[in-house]
Amino acid sequence: MSRKPRVRSGSGVTMHDVARAAGVSAITVSRALNQPQQVSPALRDKVMQAVDALGYVPSRSASTLASARSRTVLVLIPSLGNTVFLDTLAGIETVLAEAGYQMLIGNSHYDADQELQLLRAYLQHRPDGVLLTGLSHAAPFDDLLRRHGLPAVYMMDLADDGRCCVGFSxxxxxxxxxxxxxxxxxxxxxxxxxxxxxxxxxxxxxxxxxxxxxxxxxxxxxxxxxxxxxxxxxxxxxxxxxxxxxxxxxxxxxxxxxxxxxxxxxxxxxxxxxxxxxxxxxxxxxxxxxxxxxxxxxxTPRREIGIQAARALLAMIEGDAPQALRLDLGFALMLRRSS
Amino acid sequence: MSRKPRVRSGSGVTMHDVARAAGVSAITVSRALNQPQQVSPALRDKVMQAVDALGYVPSRSASTLASARSRTVLVLIPSLGNTVFLDTLAGIETVLAEAGYQMLIGNSHYDADQELQLLRAYLQHRPDGVLLTGLSHAAPFDDLLRRHGLPAVYMMDLADDGRCCVGFSxxxxxxxxxxxxxxxxxxxxxxxxxxxxxxxxxxxxxxxxxxxxxxxxxxxxxxxxxxxxxxxxxxxxxxxxxxxxxxxxxxxxxxxxxxxxxxxxxxxxxxxxxxxxxxxxxxxxxxxxxxxxxxxxxxTPRREIGIQAARALLAMIEGDAPQALRLDLGFALMLRRSS
DNA sequence: GGCAATTATGTTAGCGCTAACAAAAGCGCG
DNA sequence: CGCGCTTTTGTTAGCGCTAACATAATTGCC
Missing domain, CATH: 3.40.50.2300 (Response regulator)
Structure with missing residues (x-):
């Protein structure tokens, strides 16, 4: 019955170690970290102290597995070399970071098939939602999204078919x-x-x-x-x-x-x-x-598109009413010397 | 004893479902997907068929948890708005994608403290390695890396202290x-x-x-x-x-x-x-x-820096000799009209 | 002061996968 | 043909966490 111990990932400190150090149960540690208001201040402090003392870093994998929520959002863009999409990404990032979500970035190189492959690959991470560039995608794309029950927001353009989109015409x-x-x-x-x-x-x-x-x-x-x-x-x-x-x-x-x-x-x-x-x-x-x-x-309001799209997606993930399904952020002519 | 069933993430198809459909055990499915040469062609085909039929997508979280390997690399850059780092990212991406690794991108906004916070946050994903921009980081940074046993490659510049770096002077x-x-x-x-x-x-x-x-x-x-x-x-x-x-x-x-x-x-x-x-x-x-x-x-050879840095990191992760610890990719003067 | 309603904390089981071990099947060769 | 050897497949347990339920502690109110 004495097998070789497995290799520990991370620094090896688990929630149970923290619980033992703080003299509480594991679930109390979990709650102190994720729903602090549900734990009495006294215990919360003890837990936080133990967390700091041991340098505990929770495991996202374990959390995802146990809760069926990854707190991760997939962002698919056509290119990493185009400032337009980077500004959008930067906008998305500010919103997601604040909400404790993390961003997986997929670069489709302007290719619908590659985009589909990317979605397949990134589905392994069980993202809670997807931010997409443009309206037209490979045929099985929206199908896959539906089968996995993934909320999606389409960026940069406006659809009329009920899909949630943030952009301009x-x-x-x-x-x-x-x-x-x-x-x-x-x-x-x-x-x-x-x-x-x-x-x-x-x-x-x-x-x-x-x-x-x-x-x-x-x-x-x-x-x-x-x-x-x-x-x-x-x-x-x-x-x-x-x-x-x-x-x-x-x-x-x-x-x-x-x-x-x-x-x-x-x-x-x-x-x-x-x-x-x-x-x-x-x-x-x-x-x-x-x-x-x-x-x-x-x-083009690309940064704002990122911000609003991320907000809309988070709202859908959290299950709130999907607010404005079609958000037109407009554009502005910049008239300069060349005309 | 009849509790509510938990919500399934993804499309709900698990490795066991595939195993049942293919008439094999779960571990055989795992091996057919991850070490195909260890499984006889007959079973391998049956498994693959079942995978396609059911639309099975493996869960990275479960895999990470069970194997203590995330096949994920953290990339920390100072800015998403600077083409220099995007070219580097694009280089990194080609190498990682080919090796089946995925990339987590952290944007430190040129701030050492924020970079440290990012590392802390992304450690939750238990990356297998880290690609860093520049040589100087917040004080506890390298400490954290060491405590978590994380291999790191420093990009864009050259160090003389034994750290693995890819860049130019x-x-x-x-x-x-x-x-x-x-x-x-x-x-x-x-x-x-x-x-x-x-x-x-x-x-x-x-x-x-x-x-x-x-x-x-x-x-x-x-x-x-x-x-x-x-x-x-x-x-x-x-x-x-x-x-x-x-x-x-x-x-x-x-x-x-x-x-x-x-x-x-x-x-x-x-x-x-x-x-x-x-x-x-x-x-x-x-x-x-x-x-x-x-x-x-x-x-500046920034794309090449990304490529070589990613290769070096993968080598370190796979446990191979950490090859060239200090890779100087040089630079080139582009002499044009302004001088 | 006693009882229901409300917190605060704990117990148990299991998310989906893979390492480690175990057993079975195939193989070479005297 | 039978012995050890390799290859193929299976069994078991557990990675670290949280949902669901259970229980203990506290509170409110007549």
């Missing part, structure tokens, strides 16, 4: 910036798109709608490339666009990276911005205000 | 870019520093050493601000620097954000760069190549 934002270029007297307004994810395609749809409305839509002014965007790519696309359509008098770039690259190439080529060619970006990243000339773009 | 990099400015004939070279974390201070030390060596160190040419850096701040610091020392003929900015802000202000003020004032940054972020004029800076 990508389409309207695309239309708004296009209308601004129209107001500036531009008529042959081009579109530069990279990555071609869901959000870019909606901005494109908005751009088309605004131009159609003004009677100047021209499919020959759209340049789309599914490769990830970069400033280099913006510069290259500008070359290609002007070579193909020298009459183009404005460009709406699907994000600031492309726009800044295009702007830099205009500088190199001596193209007058905005007189000869106006340029607009999307997202209002930090360099947009500091490049030459400064970039007209659309400011 | 911040000091040498600072000296190298300063020497480059000296070679360009500049003599009153200023330093703009923000955040003032460990790495910035080492770059500053390198800058001082290079200037002292050339006999032109001048403490009046250093402008330091502990606030987080931004392009706005770079612009403001440029104003302050030129107001205080109009004779300054070059500026080494502790990072590209400051440098780009300073460069943009030079454009606005009509200051000739590099003739009247040369400017250099640090990190070689994407915009550095695309601002006007393009920015001379130091390219």
């Amino acid at each position: 990508q389409e309207e934002a695309g239309a708004a910036i296009t209308r601004h270029l129209l107001e500036r007297g531009k008529r042959r307004i081009g579109f530069l798109g990279a990555q071609l994810d869901e959000r870019v395609m909606k901005r494109l749809a908005g751009y088309r709608a605004a131009l159609a409305e003004a009677g100047c839509h021209d499919a020959g002014l759209e340049w789309l490339d599914p490769a990830p965007s970069s400033m280099q790519m913006g510069a290259d696309m500008l070359d290609a666009a002007l070579a193909a359509r020298p009459d183009c008098d404005a460009l709406f770039c699907c994000n600031d990276d492309l726009a800044i690259g295009a702007l830099a190439r205009c500088q190199q080529l001596g193209i007058a911005v905005p007189a000869r060619l106006a340029v607009a970006g999307f997202n209002d990243l930090q360099p947009a205000a500091w490049c030459t000339p400064s970039l007209t773009t659309v400011a | 911040q000091e040498e990099a600072g000296a190298a870019i300063t020497r480059h400015l000296l070679e360009r004939g500049k003599r009153r070279i200023g330093f703009l520093g923000a955040q003032l974390d460990e790495r910035v201070m080492k770059r500053l030390a390198g800058y001082r050493a290079a200037l002292a060596e050339a006999g032109c160190h001048d403490a009046g040419l250093e402008w330091l601000d502990p606030a987080p850096s931004s392009m706005q701040m770079g612009a403001d610091m440029l104003d302050a620097a030129l107001a205080a020392r109009p004779d300054c003929d070059a500026l080494f900015c502790c990072n590209d954000d400051l440098a780009i802000g300073a460069l943009a202000r030079c454009q606005q003020l009509g200051i000739a760069v590099p003739a009247r004032l040369a400017v250099a940054g640090f990190n070689d972020l994407q915009p550095a190549a695309w601002c006007t004029p393009s920015l001379t800076t130091v390219a």
Whole structure:
């Protein structure tokens, strides 16, 4: 009957050790830590003293296993290299940290299949909820969520099908910036798109709608490339666009990276911005205000999206009424020198 | 004796359900999933079929609890808003994902105390190892790591005290870019520093050493601000620097954000760069190549640091010889128009 | 002062998995 | 064919914690 003792993880101090040191039962330690108001001040102090003295750190695994709650939230984003999602993450983090939840971050690399694999892998941690980027996911995705009874909040965009979402209308934002270029007297307004994810395609749809409305839509002014965007790519696309359509008098770039690259190439080529060619970006990243000339773009409330999405998810997890199911945080045009 | 059944987490399918469906014992399922070569192909197939049919997802908590291994690595970085650390994270991610490990990300906001709190909080997950940014941490930090027997790899810099580190010499990099400015004939070279974390201070030390060596160190040419850096701040610091020392003929900015802000202000003020004032940054972020004029800076191998650090940590976790304890990945001067 | 209602603390069992041991099956070879 | 050896599968117990129930201590109120 004398087996080898197992290896202890952590520093090896368990709740029972704390209980013994404090002269109470284990459950009292558990309560002193998790529902302090249920324990008399005297015992609570004794427990806390023992915790400090022994350097006790509770085991999340054991807690998760016993309580069927992990106090963990899964966040799936398309890229770790895009400031947009990082700002969102930072917002999420503040809310979750305060509530004692921890964040598992999955990077799908803009790929729906990989996203599904990530969800499968992270389900092993039994997250209490999921924060998702965008509305469209691989087919079995929402199914999996349902089967596991996982509350989810969709970020960055707005759905109309009852899913809980926090974001703004990508389409309207695309239309708004296009209308601004129209107001500036531009008529042959081009579109530069990279990555071609869901959000870019909606901005494109908005751009088309605004131009159609003004009677100047021209499919020959759209340049789309599914490769990830970069400033280099913006510069290259500008070359290609002007070579193909020298009459183009404005460009709406699907994000600031492309726009800044295009702007830099205009500088190199001596193209007058905005007189000869106006340029607009999307997202209002930090360099947009500091490049030459400064970039007209659309400011997106990404940090706030993270905050509100995290709050909504926590509300769903805690079982409260799922409050606003559809939270539109809007966007703002940042009009600068490039238009 | 008939108590209420507990709530099941996940979809409710356990390893025993799979075992029953496949007509084997639970341990065989465990082995089929974790050490497939130990199970005969016939049983393995039966198990896998049952897994798929039932949609079984193993519980990481239960596994961690039973095996005292979490297959989780804690990564502590100073900021989620700085591309430098995100590139590092992306590198780490590729290595860990491949090895079946998952990544817990803690954001210390450049604060040693907060970092310590984060470590405490994340220890609840019993990570198998820790990846740290920088060498200096709060006093009880390394103590905690030791008490919990946690292997750690220090990233971004190089230590000489036997700690396992992957990075490059911040000091040498600072000296190298300063020497480059000296070679360009500049003599009153200023330093703009923000955040003032460990790495910035080492770059500053390198800058001082290079200037002292050339006999032109001048403490009046250093402008330091502990606030987080931004392009706005770079612009403001440029104003302050030129107001205080109009004779300054070059500026080494502790990072590209400051440098780009300073460069943009030079454009606005009509200051000739590099003739009247040369400017250099640090990190070689994407915009550095695309601002006007393009920015001379130091390219840092941050993605590679993440990759190598993660590999070293996994080696330590798996108990292999801790290979190279000190991995210098170097840096590269990117000489562009601003100098 | 006595009884019900309300805390405060304790006991027990089990969450889902895997280490350690045990037993059974297959294998090589004289 | 039978002996030791390896390989495959199973049994048992327990990782550290908390839900559910049980009991003891306290309180309120007529």
